[in-house]
Amino acid sequence: MYRLFHVPLSPFCRKVRLVLAEKKLEVELVEERYWEKDSDFMRRNPAGKVPVLKTDLGHMSESTAICEYLEEIHPEIPLMPSLPEHRYEVRRLVGWFDDKFFNEVTSKLLYERVNKKMMGQGYPESGAVKSGARAIKFHLDYMAWLLDQRRWLAGDQMTLADFAAAAHLSSLDYISDVDWRRSETVKDWYAKIKSRPAFRSILADQVPGFPPPAHYSDLDF
Amino acid sequence: MYRLFHVPLSPFCRKVRLVLAEKKLEVELVEERYWEKDSDFMRRNPAGKVPVLKTDLGHMSESTAICEYLEEIHPEIPLMPSLPEHRYEVRRLVGWFDDKFFNEVTSKLLYERVNKKMMGQGYPESGAVKSGARAIKFHLDYMAWLLDQRRWLAGDQMTLADFAAAAHLSSLDYISDVDWRRSETVKDWYAKIKSRPAFRSILADQVPGFPPPAHYSDLDF
Numbered sequence: 001m002y003r004l005f006h007v008p009l010s011p012f013c014r015k016v017r018l019v020l021a022e023k024k025l026e027v028e029l030v031e032e033r034y035w036e037k038d039s040d041f042m043r044r045n046p047a048g049k050v051p052v053l054k055t056d057l058g059h060m061s062e063s064t065a066i067c068e069y070l071e072e073i074h075p076e077i078p079l080m081p082s083l084p085e086h087r088y089e090v091r092r093l094v095g096w097f098d099d100k101f102f103n104e105v106t107s108k109l110l111y112e113r114v115n116k117k118m119m120g121q122g123y124p125e126s127g128a129v130k131s132g133a134r135a136i137k138f139h140l141d142y143m144a145w146l147l148d149q150r151r152w153l154a155g156d157q158m159t160l161a162d163f164a165a166a167a168h169l170s171s172l173d174y175i176s177d178v179d180w181r182r183s184e185t186v187k188d189w190y191a192k193i194k195s196r197p198a199f200r201s202i203l204a205d206q207v208p209g210f211p212p213p214a215h216y217s218d219l220d221f
Numbered sequence: 222m223y224r225l226f227h228v229p230l231s232p233f234c235r236k237v238r239l240v241l242a243e244k245k246l247e248v249e250l251v252e253e254r255y256w257e258k259d260s261d262f263m264r265r266n267p268a269g270k271v272p273v274l275k276t277d278l279g280h281m282s283e284s285t286a287i288c289e290y291l292e293e294i295h296p297e298i299p300l301m302p303s304l305p306e307h308r309y310e311v312r313r314l315v316g317w318f319d320d321k322f323f324n325e326v327t328s329k330l331l332y333e334r335v336n337k338k339m340m341g342q343g344y345p346e347s348g349a350v351k352s353g354a355r356a357i358k359f360h361l362d363y364m365a366w367l368l369d370q371r372r373w374l375a376g377d378q379m380t381l382a383d384f385a386a387a388a389h390l391s392s393l394d395y396i397s398d399v400d401w402r403r404s405e406t407v408k409d410w411y412a413k414i415k416s417r418p419a420f421r422s423i424l425a426d427q428v429p430g431f432p433p434p435a436h437y438s439d440l441d442f
Contacts, residue, residue, distance in 0.1 A: 046363065047321055057306050062320075065312035072305040084293040085278055091286035099283075099320075100268055142267065 003054040005032040005044070008205040009114060009174055011106055012063035012098065013051040014167035019067050019160070021198035023074045029201075035119045064094055067160055079160045090154045093161035097168050101139055106168050108132025109177045114210055136172070137182065144183040152189070166193045170202055176213045180221065187221075195219050224275040226253040226265070229426040230335060230395055232327055233284035233319065234272040235388035240288050240381070242419035244295045250422075256340045285315055288381055300381045311375045314382035318389050322360055327389050329353025330398045335431055357393070358403065365404040373410070387414045391423055397434045401442065408442075416440050 002020065004027050006013035020027045032041060034050045044059040045052045053060045060066050071080050080087055109132040112124035143165065146153055154161040169190060172178050180187045193199060203217040215221040223241065225248050227234035241248045253262060255271045265280040266273045274281045281287050292301050301308055330353040333345035364386065367374055375382040390411060393399050401408045414420060424438040436442040 047317060060309060060313070062313045062316035065309050065316055068312055069305055069309040072308065084290055087293065088281060088286050088290040091289055092281070092283040095283035095286055096268060 002027040003030060004028070005030050005034075005041070005052040005054070006050050007031060007034065008207055009110060009171045010050055011102070011110075011164075011167040011171045012049075014170060014202055015063050015098075015160075015163050016051045016053065016066050016070075017201060018163040018167060018198050019070050019079060021201060022079065022163070022196070023070065023077050025070070025074060035115075064098065067094075067163075071160070079158070079163065081155060081157060081159065086155055090159045090161045093154050094164045097161075097164040101165075101168055104135040105132050105139060106172065108135070110171055110175060113175055113177075114207070117209070118207075133177070136177070137179075140179075140182045140186050143189070144185045147185045147189050158193075162189075162193060166190065166199075170194075170199075174205070174207075174212050174216055175210065176215075191219070191221070194221075223248040224251060225249070226251050226255075226262070226273040226275070227271050228252060228255065229428055230331060230392045231271055232323070232331075232385075232388040232392045233270075235391060235423055236319075236381075236384050237272045237274065237284050237287050237291075238422060239384040239388060239419050240291050240300060242422060243300065243384070243417070244291060244298050246291070246295060256336075285319065288315075288384075292381070300379070300384065302376060302378060302380065307376055311380045311382045314375050315385040318382075318385040322386075322389055325356040326353050326360060327393065329356070331392055331396060334396055334398075335428070338430070339428075354398070357398070358400075361400075361403045361407050364410070365406045368406045368410050379414075383410075383414060387411065387420075391415075391420075395426070395428075395433050395437055396431065397437075412440070412442070415442075 002025060004013070004016060004020070006017065006029055008031070017027070017029070032050050032052070034041060034048060037048055042048055044054075045061045047061050049061070051061070051063055051066065053066050060069065067079075071078070080090055108128045112128050112132070116122055116124060143153065150156060152158045152162050153165055169178055180190070194203070206212070223246060225234070225237060225241070227238065227250055229252070238248070238250070253271050253273070255262060255269060258269055263269055266282045268282055270282070272282070272284055272287065274287050281290065288300075292299070301311055329349045333349050333353070337343055337345060364374065371377060373379045373383050374386055390399055401411070415424070427433070
């Protein structure tokens with residue numbers, strides 16, 4: 001069985017949790033206060049961040065490297081297409097969400113509002129929050145543009161790209177920072193993902209001091 | 222033939238250039254002042270960054286997605302091992318350099334000293350430069366620790382991980398920000414990479430206003 005060191009609202013951890021659950025792989029979740037840089041944790045992962053997946057081979061870090069590994073050794077329920085150009089598009093979008101979306105949106109909203117408080121680093125910086133709230137609109141529009149041409153973000157099958165995007169959006173939805181009225185197309189896509197059994201553990205997350213809004217776990221939001 | 226829109230000192234562009242060159246794929250290099258967000262460029266790549274690789278299929282962005290694609294369609298000279306656990310280690314280290322090393326070192330030294338000036342964004346912030354100069358020591362030590370156990374960074378064969386690392390270090394070496402005396406092991410590794418034919422175009426780079434030091438292109442540095 002796998003063991004995953006994680007924090008509940010981290011989009012990078014959620015992406016790995018979604019992949020494990022979609023592939024029906026059993027995992028024990030262990031919450032990790034990684035910012036305290038506990039020496040056991042640093043030994044498991046010198047990068048000092050989550051997720052860290054414990055496997056028979058040792059401790060693995062870097063969420064995308066973990067997901068590609070899980071895809072390679074458990075290919076039965078595929079989350080990557082088979083053609084190189086389609087695989088490219090999945091990886092481009094995973095990069096888009098984990099780099100661009102993260103820097104422009106997630107780090108500006110979730111990290112300012114939640115992580116800072118949890119880590120005892122003070123109050124949200126209002127300029128950052130405003131900039132994140134502006135940027136998410138552009139990203140939702142970009143997703144709507146993609147989804148007008150495709151069933152799923154990277155093509156006609158559900159892939160890692162959808163999980164990367166849903167991981168960020170679900171974490172932001174936990175703090176009511178996604179305006180689902182902006183695009184019916186994006187809302188329909190999220191409703192499809194949200195209703196998958198793989199999403200259940202994420203919808204059950206509870207962070208002390210930050211109760212989720214009622215619509216967060218509602219499949220008919 | 223491929224066409225690559227790039228800037229000479231960008232480690233992400235250098236990584237793609239190294240992969241193309243090592244695989245003996247012809248490429249036309251086009252310098253792109255991406256920060257001016259020229260409308261033609263933004264159409265080619267809505268993320269507004271380099272590298273962008275023009276192929277028969279269109280314009281590709283996200284350096285790691287591009288490299289994985291090139292590896293899949295041109296596998297003759299392999300830059301990825303075949304076992305999933307070895308491929309994981311390559312991807313972990315590519316993530317390490319392109320995310321952690323980039324944020325802690327490259328963005329603090331190269332971006333402060335060079336990009337800001339080129340983009341007309343003012344002077345380097347001395348706190349950032351100091352923090353980058355401190356962090357690179359930890360990273361060189363980590364590389365030395367890996368290379369004490371392995372011929373190359375991710376194992377016994379040269380991979381994308383070595384190119385990702387060499388791309389960052391060569392860009393920093395262009396501005397004399399790598400102290401090669403810190404580790405004989407790392408220096409030997411860099412000397413091996415630097416002497417490959419694939420590295421020639423990178424050693425010939427010249428950025429107006431920033432002449433490279435003599436040791437930059439010297440194979441016996």
